[in-house]
Amino acid sequence: MRTPASPLGRRTVLTGLGAGLATLGLSACGPRDTPREQSTTDTKAVTHPYGEADVPRSPRRVIALDPGQAMQVALEHGIPLVASATLDAEPPVPGYLPGGKREFEHLGFGQVDVERLAGFDADLVVGNTASLQDNYDAVAGLASTVAYANTRDAVEWHESALTVAGIYGVREAQQRKLDEYRDRAERFKNDNAELLADKKVALLRFTTDELRIVTDSIIFPSRILTDAGVRRTESSAPEQAEDTYTSLSPEQVSRLADADVLIHFSGGGAFEGGQVSSTFRRYTEGELWRRLPAVRAGKVFEVPRVSWWDGASASAAGALLDDLERLVPRFA
Template structure:
């Protein structure tokens, strides 16, 4: 059985989010004599190995990327569509690793792989959760679709893999790099406001809130213009049409990219129409040469300290 569907990005927050986020983090659970431990998560309770040996990640974001950063025994994972299945900034998968494709769950294939742990974002595994639990212990976690910061999700995944110390080390290393970056670019960050824009297949979106690239800019102390402030406090994007693109006129700098999430080709027509059109060309940031197209693999598909470092490197050359 194969199910194909798009990840539910931009979903409304879940009731009791903070409580569930805590439940999804199994740190501190005591292992029993059989080498397993009980963890609670947004979809139920699971008895998982203390040291899993055959992990499948049904998520090309935190599941795949944190597993690779942690050096987990990852036997298979969902990957990106298009030319780049796994971004180059990530550690290489272990030998024998099998890519499962983008947004596909093939139950027969998963069964044949004989995992001892399946992990995935709530939005990815919820529909087939009962079937997945018959294959192996399955744990769901919350992510930015549920208004949870990327780094908190990464820590949850690391906990499930028994690799929290390694992830904490990587986060501390990135935090130090981010602090150095902010200090080195203090004047630029103070003087210029930055708009963050993504082109999808049917609209232009200003990214905001806890979504990975917006959260990263916030950590760096980047000033966002008024047009980037959402009406709803927990919103992760603001929709624009071709006609409302001029609201970006209050941005000193615009960082923008096309697609991401495996859908890069789908946004091509709209992207070309807007960026080659008169309304875009009249924007002050565009006229001043401060509208920069950035790499969607870093800024959208990224969900890890490796991606965050890649964004820093790219941003350093643009300020």
């Protein structure tokens, strides 16, 4: 982790921050930071992985530097985005987001052009640690800038969502969305307990060059499967606690023989669709794949990677539950 950056430009260093939330990147904002219009002062102090910032309580022009929580939480709560990173997908803004059709400048995937950002006259910039690790000082010279930790930094997706919501001033509203999701997941788990108790599932991702088992770990879709009561295979266990995937060569496909059901998606991040399609054919046209019990039983299901891999919000979690409601009856 980088040490906090020195003050620069419009950023003001403040002290007295709530230590209890420091590891998640937020100061103690207090019970009145939701809804935003109730704020009695213009700014609030925020500490985060790369420094400290004086952040507007009611931002008017916001830039999101990643299409994860920064964009998704903003769209869920009507935050005034003027520009945002978007997915390398079609559509670039997921359809499960309630504000996905709002107009804002699309910045593309994995690109931070400081000169371009300067033209938006933003009063708040939010991005995950990866998006800001090489250019935090330069971006912070343009506007109040806050970095937040996510699963890359071993932080749970819902904690990152709450952190970002706190930056935007809608933490309480985000907590309500998460509570609604958890209630729905618990109902699903109870309603399908008998069927799910008898099935073990492996979640697979085909990348540009290999097949990966998405492990039973901190990664977003794994947490949703756990919340929904879906049991994972022994082959889905991480070799090290922090591992989010296990790579399989075509000769190792038989490791998936412990799965009653295979759920898979292709790509994620920089998609490179043609190469992913080639990888998929290389694995699934082989004899070892055809011999797998789940394949022979017809229990192989494809799911959309935009929600299952690129999801980072309560809305995305709800989309995964939609898919599971459709698929789980077919596990039998």
